[in-house]
Amino acid sequence: MMLIHCPFCGKRSESEFIYGGPVGADRPNPDAVSDAQWVEYLTVTPNPLGPVQEKWWHARGCGEWLTIWRDTRTHDIVEAPENAQ
């Protein structure tokens, strides 16, 4: 079980949250990118071996949406990497 830090409620059990998917790239202007880049934006989700930024919804709590960094190797919630945007 993970304890996820909600900015409103503090640390809460993972069971109170619903996973909202990884944080993807910003939506590009479809007229300014190639077809391959557009398809990559639409279909490829971040799946690194290591820290990944994820969205979570405190659905059975205060209703807040939040983002965390989770290390896919250890399942630990970690600090954002230094080069994170």
Add this chain to the structure above:
Amino acid sequence: MSYNIHIQRQEISALFDLKGPSEALQEWAGKHLPVFPSHPNSKTIKDEMELSFIGRNHWILRAPLSQEQSLAGRLMPESCPSDISIVRISDTLTFFGISGPDAPEVMAIACPLDLHASVFLEGMITYSEVFGIKALVSHYDGGFEFAVEQSFGDMIVDYLNRAIT
């Protein structure tokens, strides 16, 4: 194993769900409400009315059912400004009181919150889970209280009875 607790299903309360910026809510209805709580998951009390801060820009007002009509008349939910929302939700939640020496033990079975008195202080109130169902949980002197959607009420009674026997 049996537990030394007392479970009581409470009578319906008058409940109003308040959303929006606190400044706008205070401007519209502040004189009829307790002082707005400043800390997340806390509540303030005035004249039997409890105002609970249960989410960002989200409060729940609870009062005895006998005050429901007069409160609705003063809060005027139908004509409030568009940047706030006031909704009467009295019949949507059913409350349970859990008191007695073993109340923390039984609540620990039902709820993933850290209910220790040094973390979940007396007077705190928050949304969490009870037996996997979204519930409004509060800690008061001598026990706990939680509210779930009315339709889950009988099921929660059954779960509680199974948990304590």
